[in-house]
Structure formats: structure tokens, C-alpha cells
Amino acid sequence: MTLILTAEDMPRVASPLARAATAIRRNPTIFIGAALLVALIAMTLAAPWIAGDPFRQAPIDRLRSPSERFWFGTDQFGRDVFARTVYGARVSLIVGLSVAAVSSLIGLAIGLVCGYFRRIDGVIMRVMDGIMAIPSILLAIALITLTRPGLGIVIAAIIIPEVPRIVRVVRSVVLSIRAQPYIESAIAGGTRNTKLLARHILPNTLAPLIVQATYVCASAMLIEAGLSFLGAGVPPEIPSWGNIIAQGRTFFQIAPWSIFIPGGFLAVTVLAVNMLGDGLRDRLDPRLARRM
Amino acid sequence: MTLLEVRDLRTQFFTADGVVRAVDGVSFDLSPGETLGIVGESGCGKSVTALSILRLIAPETGRIVGGSIRFDGRDLATLSNEEMRELRGHKIAMIFQEPMTSLNPVLTIGTQIAESVVRHMRVSWRSARDRAREMLELVRIADPAQRLAEYPHQLSGGMRQRVMIAIALCCNPRVLIADEPTTALDVTIQAQILDLMLELKEKLGTAIILITHDLGVVAETCERVIVMYAGRMVEQAPAAALFARPLHPYTRGLLRALPRADADGDPAGGRPRLMEIPGIVPALTRPLPGCAFVPRCSFAVERCHATSPALMEAEASHLVACWEASRVAEAAT
Numbered sequence: 001m002t003l004i005l006t007a008e009d010m011p012r013v014a015s016p017l018a019r020a021a022t023a024i025r026r027n028p029t030i031f032i033g034a035a036l037l038v039a040l041i042a043m044t045l046a047a048p049w050i051a052g053d054p055f056r057q058a059p060i061d062r063l064r065s066p067s068e069r070f071w072f073g074t075d076q077f078g079r080d081v082f083a084r085t086v087y088g089a090r091v092s093l094i095v096g097l098s099v100a101a102v103s104s105l106i107g108l109a110i111g112l113v114c115g116y117f118r119r120i121d122g123v124i125m126r127v128m129d130g131i132m133a134i135p136s137i138l139l140a141i142a143l144i145t146l147t148r149p150g151l152g153i154v155i156a157a158i159i160i161p162e163v164p165r166i167v168r169v170v171r172s173v174v175l176s177i178r179a180q181p182y183i184e185s186a187i188a189g190g191t192r193n194t195k196l197l198a199r200h201i202l203p204n205t206l207a208p209l210i211v212q213a214t215y216v217c218a219s220a221m222l223i224e225a226g227l228s229f230l231g232a233g234v235p236p237e238i239p240s241w242g243n244i245i246a247q248g249r250t251f252f253q254i255a256p257w258s259i260f261i262p263g264g265f266l267a268v269t270v271l272a273v274n275m276l277g278d279g280l281r282d283r284l285d286p287r288l289a290r291r292m
Numbered sequence: 293m294t295l296l297e298v299r300d301l302r303t304q305f306f307t308a309d310g311v312v313r314a315v316d317g318v319s320f321d322l323s324p325g326e327t328l329g330i331v332g333e334s335g336c337g338k339s340v341t342a343l344s345i346l347r348l349i350a351p352e353t354g355r356i357v358g359g360s361i362r363f364d365g366r367d368l369a370t371l372s373n374e375e376m377r378e379l380r381g382h383k384i385a386m387i388f389q390e391p392m393t394s395l396n397p398v399l400t401i402g403t404q405i406a407e408s409v410v411r412h413m414r415v416s417w418r419s420a421r422d423r424a425r426e427m428l429e430l431v432r433i434a435d436p437a438q439r440l441a442e443y444p445h446q447l448s449g450g451m452r453q454r455v456m457i458a459i460a461l462c463c464n465p466r467v468l469i470a471d472e473p474t475t476a477l478d479v480t481i482q483a484q485i486l487d488l489m490l491e492l493k494e495k496l497g498t499a500i501i502l503i504t505h506d507l508g509v510v511a512e513t514c515e516r517v518i519v520m521y522a523g524r525m526v527e528q529a530p531a532a533a534l535f536a537r538p539l540h541p542y543t544r545g546l547l548r549a550l551p552r553a554d555a556d557g558d559p560a561g562g563r564p565r566l567m568e569i570p571g572i573v574p575a576l577t578r579p580l581p582g583c584a585f586v587p588r589c590s591f592a593v594e595r596c597h598a599t600s601p602a603l604m605e606a607e608a609s610h611l612v613a614c615w616e617a618s619r620v621a622e623a624a625t
Contacts, residue, residue: 118352188386189408190379190380192377199407
């Protein structure tokens, strides 16, 4: 704690650009995470223009090392690893975002009900504990054996065990909000249950929910890659990062790029999502935000 | 004419240690426009009485086990939950002790006031907003139009309590229950808030039940006072009579624990020592056979240990539950 105030500590009227710069300096994690994700999303959207055909096989170009023509080299079928990685990002993002969105919505609904209506809380939470105990990989294998492999099945298989994680967070927030005097005050003012939930409790759960959703998003991407690597994920003909790594495994010693590049992308993406989540947690928690 | 009639109210909580008789046979009447004070130490059943009137006792922990509460001729126990919700905040409003946490941090002041107006007066949001601005003016918050758009954290404690009062009074309630409305505030703000409540009472004709442990506040504001001890009413009297001639040793003890500006000092020029009441409030799970105040009472005689005194009219409109009330009265003068 310095006792002398410098010009920097003084509030001043700043241009939007300077304000943005201050915000970034105060909370760089959020900015780095968001910037990486925006870049990744832009890359997947621009895939048809920046990358070649990820399916085109060219036996003559098998296992080429990275060069001007093939930025990330080629795999054992002569397919462009760059194109496959770029298209693979689509799978990861779709899985991550849809799992985060759907499990948040389901988890939010169940969590609100559990936290607010205490009578059914015990039953639902024991069911949630049971679901949480199911490993997503086994569940995915079981689901895929029962049906045809596809992206939807993988997403569903990841959503099911992720829902209880959201439910727990939402429920605990609801429990603590319920005990707040302003809820008692609202009840004393004659507010109905539905209104109390929607207007007074729900908005308070959003900040922790958003943060938890980013962690679910990151973990969904990792699980999807793991499932694909094991052959229980998206069908092998679809270029996903897990599939690329799985297929490159056999030629790891002569063509390490087909493992390291999608693996690196996966690591950076998960890191970016987690950084965004950490940054949001600091930003959305009023106690932590005030300190900055 | 009686607006609110409470008869032999009994509220109990069911805990692992046994049944807690939080409110044990409380009866009182409230007339329109009257200010009634309920005083007592922490845990004597003041707040539970208030919550019982609004049927706000959480059913998982406690229940009203006996007695009746009639409001405007209707027995509140017979109302459905929905009818009760209609009543809360509309005909009977409540202000809580904690202005810092009694407002929802994620909603603007305007929304929180207007919500109650929309709920109970069935008007449009637009006119509810107008009403909210009007109420903020009424509770004397400067720049009301701008305050409507602000969040609770932008307001000071005193201003928040003003907002709470605005919310409570926005639907013109017949009864306002104020549960320690000034406890969390600075002394200077306390006086402002009390003055404001009394002024609005005059203006709107609302009856007030003021729950407090501060006898000074009671002396300033209330017409009639109920003193509670261990869930029971021990004394009820017009405020002037109670302060002049307390008839229950507990009331006497409370008054003697209070510094007085008009007290005569001793000849040496010092002030008389403040007297505390020895001991603590007994556990409500194991009621004594006799009077609950016996262990702390200097007037106690044989009879006090054996049987509990009923509330009786010792003097005109001055009720007391004490066998030795006449001795207490003599000692006070």
C-alpha cells in the first residue's frame, strides 16, 4: 500500500480506448482468454477460405513435414494436417459450447427447484449424485453401442454427467440467497413463489453459473477429444482433434506433427476457456472485483 | 374499534433439544392509527410474534399451535396461502432490522418499490413507477427520479431504510410492523427514521407495531407498550404509565438499566450507577413451573416459584403478570 498518490491513481476522464486499456491491464486473463477464443472462432468460421479440403487424400504427399505448402505437414494418407486441425476446431467448439449451454439450462432449472423447494431436494440430489458417479466415457461407449455414433450422441453423453455439477453450484447459491433478509422481506411483501424465483433468486445465480459453464465447456472439449481418441467419440471420418491424434498415433515417431499440432490446439483452447472462466469469476464476484 | 386482535397466540419451534415455546399466550389489540411498542431482551419472542401475525414462520421449524389472530374481522388462520400473500405487503406490511441486506442487490430501487405496487394495486408498470417516485419523495430521499434507477449498494444505510419504509407503505397498509427498524442505524439517523415513521403514520393513518429493545425509542414514539419476557407478556400499559410506574420487576430492571438525563445525581455530584438485571433469559425448552423471571428477580417470594402469575389489571388499563406488583410499584416511587 503506497501512501503517495501518483497521477495514475487519480480518477480521470478517459477515452474509450484508454478505458479498454485499463480494463485489460486490470484483468488480463479475461482478455487473453477471450482473445484466443475469438481468434479460434474466427478461424473455424473462415475455414473454407483459409484451409484446403481436410478429406482429400494424396498418397504422393504422405507424411510430409511442415512446409510452405503444408503448414502443419500431412498425415499417413497425405491429408493436410492444417486443414484437418482447422476443421477439427469446429467439432471441439460445437461440443464445448453446446454441452455448456444445454447442461447449464438443465442444471439451472433443477438447481433452482432443489434449492427452493426443500421437500424434493433430498431425492433429486441423491439422483444427481448417482448420475455424477457415471463416467462419461463409459456412458458414451454404452450410448454409441446402442445407437449410431454421431456428434449428437457424444454431446448427450457428456451433458448427462455434467448436469449435476451445475446443479450443485446453482443449488448452493439458491440456498444461501434464500437465507438472505431481502428474500424474507420479499415474502413479507406478498411476493409469489414463481416471481420470487425468477426475479429475486435467479439473477443472483447467474454469475456463478456463467463461471461454472466455462469450466464445463473446457472439460467437455477434453472429454470429447478423449472419447474420439478411444474411438468412442465422433465417427473417425470427421476430423476432430481427438480423431486426428488417434490416427496420427501409429506414425508418431516419423510424423509427430500430426499429434502435437492438434494436441497443442486442444491445450491452448482449454486454457483459453479456463482463463476466461477465471477472469469472469474475478470480475463477477463483487468482493474480488472491488479489490482490483 | 379494533383493527388487529391477537388472542392467546402460541408459537412453538420443534428442535433437537425439545419444544421451544417462543411465544406463549400473547394477546393484544391494535386500533387504527395506534402505535404499539413491543419490548424485551433478545430471544423473548418479539420478532416471532410479528412473524406469526404474517404467518411467516417457516413450516419446517415451527408452528402457531394456538390462539387466534383477527385482522379487520377476518381470522388469519382460515385464509388460504394465496389470500395471505395478498394481505402481506398490502394490508399488513413489515420492515426488517437490516436495511443493508433487506434489499435485493441485483434489482434497482425503483423496480423493488414498483414491484410491490404492481403486485398489490394491480396497476401498470408505468404508474407503479410514478408511485415509486412519489414514495421516495414522501420518505424524503433527495433526487427521487434518479434514485429509482440506482442499486441498493449506491445508497447509505439510512437511505436504504427509507426505501424499505417506502416499499412497506407504498400500498397504504393498515398495519405496519417494524421489527427493530432503527437498530442497525446511527443514532442521528435513528431519530430521523422514527420521526419519518410517525409523520407518515399521521399522514396515512397506518397503525404501527414497533418491535424494539430500545426503551428510549419506545418512550419517544409509542402510545402503548407491551413488555415481553421468555415468550410471555409480563406487562402492558400506556407508555406514560409504564415509564412512571413499572409494575413488573423485569420492566423496572429494564428502566433502571437505562441512563436518564433527568436523574438526580447523588450529593457528591456523580450520577447513579446503572443497574443491570442479573442472569440471562432462561432456556425456553424447559419452562419453570412458576414465573419465568424468578431466577433473576429480587422481589421473588415462595408463591412465585410455585405458580405462574396470570396477566391481571393492576391499575386502570395497566396489565401486569406479577404476584408482587404492589411491592414493585412502591419500590419504584
